[in-house]
Amino acid sequence: MTFFIILVIILAIITVAQMARVYELSSELRNKKEEEISARDNKINATLMMVFLIAFFSFITYYIVEYWDKWLPPSASEHGNATDWLLNFNFIIILIVFVITHIFLFSFAFKYQRRKGQEAAYFTHSNKLELIWTVIPAIVLTVIIILGIKTWKGIMMTTAPEDSIVIELYSKQFDWTARYAGKDNALGHTNYHLISGANFLGLDSADSKGNDDIIVKGEFHIPVNKPVKFVMRSQDVIHSAYMPHFRAQINTVPGMTTMFHFTPIITTEEMRKNPRVVKEYAEINAARRSQGKEEAIFNYLLLCNKICGTSHYNMQMDIIVDSEADYQTWLSSQAVFQKEKMAEKPMPEILKIAEKK
Amino acid sequence: MSAHHSHSTDHSHEDHHHHEETFISKWVFSHDHKMISKQFLVTGMVMAVIGMMMSVLFRLQLGYPGESFKILNFFLGDKWAPGGVLNPDMYLALVTIHGTIMVFFLLTAGLSGTFANLLIPLQIGARDMASGFLNMLSYWFFFGSSVVMVLSLFVESGPAAAGWTVYPPLSALPQAMQGSGMGMTLWLVSMSLFIVSALLGGLNYIVTVINLRTKGMTMMRLPLTVWALFFTAVLGVLSFPVLFAAALLLIFDRGFGTAFYLSDIFIGGQALPQTGGSPLLFQHLFWFLGHPEVYIIILPALGLTSEIISVNSRKPIFGYRAMVLSIMAIAFLSFIVWGHHMFITGMNPFIGSVFVFTTLLIAIPSAVKAFNYITTLWKGNIRYTPGILFAMGMVSTFITGGVTGIILADSALDINIHDTYFVVAHFHIVMGLSAVLAMFGGVYHWFPKLYGRMMNNKLGYIHFWITFVCAYGVFFPQHFLGLAGVPRRYYTNSEFPMFDSFIELNQWSTIFAVVGAVAQGIFLFNFFYSMYRGQKAPQNPWKANTLEWTTPVEHIHGNWPGKIPVVHRWPYDYSKPGKPDDFVLQTTPLEEGEGDEGKH
Numbered sequence: 022m023t024f025f026i027i028l029v030i031i032l033a034i035i036t037v038a039q040m041a042r043v044y045e046l047s048s049e050l051r052n053k054k055e056e057e058i059s060a061r062d063n064k065i066n067a068t069l070m071m072v073f074l075i076a077f078f079s080f081i082t083y084y085i086v087e088y089w090d091k092w093l094p095p096s097a098s099e100h101g102n103a104t105d106w107l108l109n110f111n112f113i114i115i116l117i118v119f120v121i122t123h124i125f126l127f128s129f130a131f132k133y134q135r136r137k138g139q140e141a142a143y144f145t146h147s148n149k150l151e152l153i154w155t156v157i158p159a160i161v162l163t164v165i166i167i168l169g170i171k172t173w174k175g176i177m178m179t180t181a182p183e184d185s186i187v188i189e190l191y192s193k194q195f196d197w198t199a200r201y202a203g204k205d206n207a208l209g210h211t212n213y214h215l216i217s218g219a220n221f222l223g224l225d226s227a228d229s230k231g232n233d234d235i236i237v238k239g240e241f242h243i244p245v246n247k248p249v250k251f252v253m254r255s256q257d258v259i260h261s262a263y264m265p266h267f268r269a270q271i272n273t274v275p276g277m278t279t280m281f282h283f284t285p286i287i288t289t290e291e292m293r294k295n296p297r298v299v300k301e302y303a304e305i306n307a308a309r310r311s312q313g314k315e316e317a318i319f320n321y322l323l324l325c326n327k328i329c330g331t332s333h334y335n336m337q338m339d340i341i342v343d344s345e346a347d348y349q350t351w352l353s354s355q356a357v358f359q360k361e362k363m364a365e366k367p368m369p370e371i372l373k374i375a376e377k378k
Numbered sequence: 379m380s381a382h383h384s385h386s387t388d389h390s391h392e393d394h395h396h397h398e399e400t401f402i403s404k405w406v407f408s409h410d411h412k413m414i415s416k417q418f419l420v421t422g423m424v425m426a427v428i429g430m431m432m433s434v435l436f437r438l439q440l441g442y443p444g445e446s447f448k449i450l451n452f453f454l455g456d457k458w459a460p461g462g463v464l465n466p467d468m469y470l471a472l473v474t475i476h477g478t479i480m481v482f483f484l485l486t487a488g489l490s491g492t493f494a495n496l497l498i499p500l501q502i503g504a505r506d507m508a509s510g511f512l513n514m515l516s517y518w519f520f521f522g523s524s525v526v527m528v529l530s531l532f533v534e535s536g537p538a539a540a541g542w543t544v545y546p547p548l549s550a551l552p553q554a555m556q557g558s559g560m561g562m563t564l565w566l567v568s569m570s571l572f573i574v575s576a577l578l579g580g581l582n583y584i585v586t587v588i589n590l591r592t593k594g595m596t597m598m599r600l601p602l603t604v605w606a607l608f609f610t611a612v613l614g615v616l617s618f619p620v621l622f623a624a625a626l627l628l629i630f631d632r633g634f635g636t637a638f639y640l641s642d643i644f645i646g647g648q649a650l651p652q653t654g655g656s657p658l659l660f661q662h663l664f665w666f667l668g669h670p671e672v673y674i675i676i677l678p679a680l681g682l683t684s685e686i687i688s689v690n691s692r693k694p695i696f697g698y699r700a701m702v703l704s705i706m707a708i709a710f711l712s713f714i715v716w717g718h719h720m721f722i723t724g725m726n727p728f729i730g731s732v733f734v735f736t737t738l739l740i741a742i743p744s745a746v747k748a749f750n751y752i753t754t755l756w757k758g759n760i761r762y763t764p765g766i767l768f769a770m771g772m773v774s775t776f777i778t779g780g781v782t783g784i785i786l787a788d789s790a791l792d793i794n795i796h797d798t799y800f801v802v803a804h805f806h807i808v809m810g811l812s813a814v815l816a817m818f819g820g821v822y823h824w825f826p827k828l829y830g831r832m833m834n835n836k837l838g839y840i841h842f843w844i845t846f847v848c849a850y851g852v853f854f855p856q857h858f859l860g861l862a863g864v865p866r867r868y869y870t871n872s873e874f875p876m877f878d879s880f881i882e883l884n885q886w887s888t889i890f891a892v893v894g895a896v897a898q899g900i901f902l903f904n905f906f907y908s909m910y911r912g913q914k915a916p917q918n919p920w921k922a923n924t925l926e927w928t929t930p931v932e933h934i935h936g937n938w939p940g941k942i943p944v945v946h947r948w949p950y951d952y953s954k955p956g957k958p959d960d961f962v963l964q965t966t967p968l969e970e971g972e973g974d975e976g977k978h
Contacts, residue, residue: 026449033896040903043836055832055912056919058761066762066839070770077850084855091879092861104790111788115781122748122777129755130770133691134762141692141953141960142757145975150753151700151746158745162738165784169738170731172790177727194554194645213642214649223644257645258548259657261722261797265863268794272723274657275547276641279724305878317875324874326797326865328541329548330555331466334868 060137067134074127078120090297097292097321097342098267099284100176105268107172114161181250181282188241188249190323191222192273193256195332197323198222199241203233203357208252216256217366226363235355240320240339243285244348250282261327264340266292272327285342292342293319407518409510412933414517415495416828419821421517422488425524427902429479432472434895437852439464441888443870458536466869470539471557473867475531477542478565482572483527485675485813487520487579490614493678493820494583494607496828500926501601503592503943505936508585512578519575523568530564538565541867543668546639546660550631553646563632566625573622576614583611592925594945598702599964601924601949602695605702606681609709610674616713617670624663631655658723665716672809673712676776677705679816680747683769686823687751689922690766691758692960694950697750698975704743704750711740721789722796730789737787741780748777759953759960763920764838768819771846772812778850779808782857797867800860806853818845818901825905826919830931831912837904841897848894855883921961924949928965948975 053059096105133141189200189208200222202208209224209231216223224231243249253262255273262281263270271281292298298319306316325336343351408414435454438447446462453459458468495513499506507513530537539557540549544565552559587600587608600608627638637652639660644650688695695701717725717733751773760766782804785791795801818841825833859880864871871877871884918927925945929937943965951962968974 023448026447029892029896033899036896037899037903040837040900041907043834043840054916055835056826056916058763058835062835062839063760063762066767067760069843073846080850081854084858088858088879088883092858094863094876104794107788108785108791111785111791115784119778119781122752123774125752126755126770126773126777129752129758130760133755133758133760135692135759139759141759143694143952143954144696144753144757145694145950146697146699151697151750154749155700155742155746158742162741162784165788166735166738169734169788169790173727173731173734173788176790176793177730213644216644216649257643258551258554259545259723263797263863263865265794270722270793270796274724275643276653276656277658277724301879305875308878308881309875317878319876322874322876324865327545328470328867331470333470334466334870335873337873 058135060135063135067131070127070130074123077123091301094266095287095292095295095297096266096268097285097287098269099286100172101266101268101283103172103175107168110168111165114165176283177281179282181280182248185248185250185282186243187252188243189222189252189254190262190273191254191256192260192262192325192329192336193221194258194330195325195336196238197262197325197336197338199237199338200358201235201237201352201355203235205230205233209234211254212368213256214369214372215363215366219362219365224358224363226360231358231363232360234358235352236358237355238338240341241323242341242343242348242351244345245285245288245342247345248282248284251280253279253281258329259327260325260329260336263324263326264321265324266321267340270326288342288344289319289321289340290344292321407514409506409514410933410935411495411499411507411510411513412828412937414513415492417517418487418491418495418520419828421521421524422484422492423902423905425479425483425527426488427898428528429476429484430895430898432476432479434892435464436469436472436476437888437891439469439869441885443872464869467536467539467556469869470541470555470867471537471561474539474541474544474557475527475537478527478538478569480810481542481671481675482569483520483524485810485817486614486671487572487575489675489678489813489817489820490583490607490610491517491520491579492817493603493682493824494579494611496824497601497603497926498583498586498607499590500827500929500937501604501924501949502587502590502595503925503938503945504586504590505938505942507582508590509582512582516575516579516582519571519578523571523575526564526568526571530561530568533560533564535559535561537561543661543664544628545664546628546631546657547643547645550628550639551643551645551650553648566629566632569625570622573618573625576618580611580614580618583607584615587611592942592945595964598699599945599948602684602698602701602705603678603681605705606677606684609705610677610681613670613674613677613709613712617667617674620663621667624660624667627663628660658720658725661720661723662716665719666713668719669716670709670712672805673708675809675813677708679772679813680705680776682816682820682823683751683772685922685924686765686769686819687754687773688950688952689823689920690763690769691755691760692952693754693758694952694975695750696753696756697746698948698950700746701750704746707743708740711736711743715740718787718789718792721792727789734787734789738784741784741787744776744780748773748780762839763822764833764835764842765819765823765920767839767842767846768815768822771842771849772815772819775807775811775815775849778854779804779806779812783808794863795860797865798860799856799864799866802866803853803856803860806856807850811849811853815846815849818842821905823920824926825908825912826915826931827926827929829909829912830915830933831908832915832919833904833908833912837900841900841904844897844900845894848890848897851890852887852894855887859883921959923951923961923964925964928963946974950975 187202191198207230210228211223213223253273255275261272269283271279321340323338450459451462458465535556538561548554630636637655639657640652640655684695715737718737721730945964946967953960
């Protein structure tokens with residue numbers, strides 16, 4: 022690495038020396054004025070424009086091929102398939118626009134380079150042309166808008182089904198906690214004034230709905246093919262609950278609750294057997310072994326995606342999608358949050374009075 | 379305000395040219411728009427070098443996480459880069475200040491400040507800005523703001539680090555991160571000064587364009603640069619006060635115990651008393667500026683590009699009227715799209731769908747502009763100055779970055795790529811690269827006007843090709859990172875094995891960034907060397923039509939030694955049939971029976 026830095030510095034010094042030389046030399050050739058661009062310079066730059074176009078397209082093609090099965094993790098939620106379809110649809114449109122405009126831009130740049138005796142056309146406007154390229158984008162965008170809003174509505178503007186499993190995701194610098202609503206499928210009331218070492222979510226003992234709540238850290242489980250309704254809260258600053266495999270994300274904001282619901286459709290076990298995932302992790306682990314790192318195994322992830330402080334880059338929780346039976350087994354092995362812990366820190370007197378009023 | 383600067387419409391200003399100038403009034407507290415333009419440019423360049431160096435420092439960490447670099451230790455010392463490894467807090471600070479400097483100091487003040495000051499009076503035929511004094515103040519507030527921002531890098535707890543969008547509560551609470559202490563206070567002071575500068579400048583530009591156009595310079599005969607700079611100023615004047623409001627409320631929340639943005643927070647082992655505030659309020663206020671702000675950056679870039687492309691392809695800009703209407707449409711729409719930054723913040727999803735609609739509408743005028751640029755090149759007679767190379771590069775990046783905006787504007791898709799590297803790639807290409815390339819183009823094109831000398835073309839070509847290739851090399855691969863779910867503002871991705879596949883991509887990004895940064899040395903060398911040793915510029919080096927090229931090469935107060943020129947035609951009569959030259963100055967009277975595009 023030091024070699025790389027030294028190389029860069031040496032190159033920089035050589036460049037400056039060369040620049041002064043180039044500058045002095047081209048200044049010496051005073052018969053050539055800077056404002057008069059020589060035929061040679063026109064030709065070189067116009068040709069480079071064409072070279073760039075080809076190189077640019079090759080570069081993009083290379084990346085698309087090379088990262089074809091890596092760029093978007095396989096979708097594991099019901100609505101994820103719909104968003105992926107929409108993404109592909111939009112990508113096809115923008116790729117067409119991108120390719121056509123770039124071909125025109127760079128080939129015109131090449132074709133209409135200044136040549137002796139050539140004159141530019143005096144072509145100031147054409148209402149017909151301009152109408153065409155106002156109306157066509159307008160039509161295409163209408164389609165994009167309609168499909169986009171329809172998909173958005175399906176994800177965000179629907180209420181979670183009645184039988185959804187309710188899970189609270191609670192964020193703080195720099196970890197996640199999941200709270201299950203328990204048998205009554207209702208989360209107990211909380212108040213941030215009640216937060217203490219043991220009662221770190223601030224559960225209120227006065228609310229009996231909280232008596233069967235289950236609190237887990239490190240990883241949380243959800244059953245496959247059942248809708249899950251996430252209720253998000255934050256203790257300190259804004260975080261963002263990002264679950265890329267489920268195409269799900271919503272910020273967690275102190276002082277308000279935010280919600281997101283989705284239905285996972287592939288269990289963690291199944292996903293680990295997905296050929297794409299198997300191949301990807303084989304490559305990843307081959308590299309990790311050679312670096313002496315621990316081998317990795319695929320997991321769905323919840324990660325923080327809103328800048329939240331020093332350890333923002335490592336605020337994660339594993340998500341395990343189980344079969345219904347496995348999920349029930351796991352859930353029943355989890356202890357209910359003890360009521361005594363809730364009473365550890367009482368509500369400040371002054372706030373009690375305020376509440377009574 | 380001294381009397382000699384209140385230029386009204388009378389045209390006799392002979393006496394001003396003999397006005398005695400002291401060193402201070404000429405070089406420091408100058409009222410002359412050309413000098414102020416140069417002051418903005420050089421200050422902007424100094425800030426840009428700082429911002430660019432920062433990006434190199436954090437790119438090293440991103441490409442080679444946890445590896446030791448002497449250069450990091452050299453710049454940041456043992457506290458922020460112990461053993462040459464970047465500290466995570468300093469990483470966030472670098473990202474934050476890099477963003478702030480590039481968005482505000484380089485691409486708002488540096489870009490608009492330079493070119494609005496230089497081109498508005500010169501291209502509309504005015505002797506100076508409406509108020510030279512306010513113009514001077516505008517620069518000095520900007521200067522003060524820059525000084526405070528640079529000073530904030532040296533405070534003990536480090537500079538602001540909550541991201542350039544400084545969302546509270548993170549930015550409001552020193553307990554939340556080190557950077558939210560003194561560093562954030564200075565950030566707010568600096569931005570407040572900056573807003574004053576932007577407002578003083580903006581008001582001046584608007585008044586000047588409306589009132590001080592010379593005889594014959596109707597609105598439809600204005601060069602597109604002036605149209606763009608005019609609407610930029612309108613956007614700034616309408617939106618910067620809202621940012622000031624946001625900053626002021628944040629100052630209150632930080633210092634005086636108010637609860638505009640804070641509610642139900644437990645931090646540092648303590649439950650804060652504030653309730654009832656909403657962090658979303660800040661985001662609404664911030665993006666009400668923040669979105670027009672990206673057009674404050676891109677409109678001048680589009681304006682400069684229009685002029686440079688037309689002049690150097692020796693062809694009238696295609697669809698002048700459509701270009702003007704597009705600028706207006708973009709300016710208007712830019713005020714009703716801010717919510718697309720907030721689709722997943724917990725804002726009502728219905729409002730989100732309204733913002734999807736308005737945001738995607740912006741694609742129409744933007745597409746018209748791109749198509750019109752391409753058609754301007756069609757059947758042109760393109761002269762490859764460094765200026766047009768950069769302008770063409772700008773059209774390319776504007777399209778490449780613009781099309782990915784369609785995906786981000788689609789809220790359903792934004793759910794998955796919000797705040798990932800896809801966004802980083804998108805806005806760096808469409809806003810950062812486009813505006814920087816256009817600004818370079820503008821500097822190469824108007825350098826003869828600014829300094830009376832020519833820049834070296836050879837070095838300009840080398841500078842362009844390295845910059846252009848590296849720019850795409852840095853940012854294009856980041857689309858793939860984003861689609862894979864790699865979040866932005868992560869100090870390292872190595873905590874997530876699933877991102878291991880992209881280590882190489884990140885390294886390439888870093889290599890391109892380092893090479894691209896070094897290549898800017900070519901520009902700096904060319905710029906400063908040409909200032910003193912460059913070939914003397916002729917009056918109208920590019921054979922352009924606009925009024926700035928009718929002024930003498932040596933700068934004088936009042937711009938024109940004699941009477942102010944009178945305008946007879948639109949600015950794009952290039953290669954007009956039946957004319958002896960392939961350009962016709964705007965001051966050339968129309969021949970009998972000759973039509974004028976600017977007449978209506």
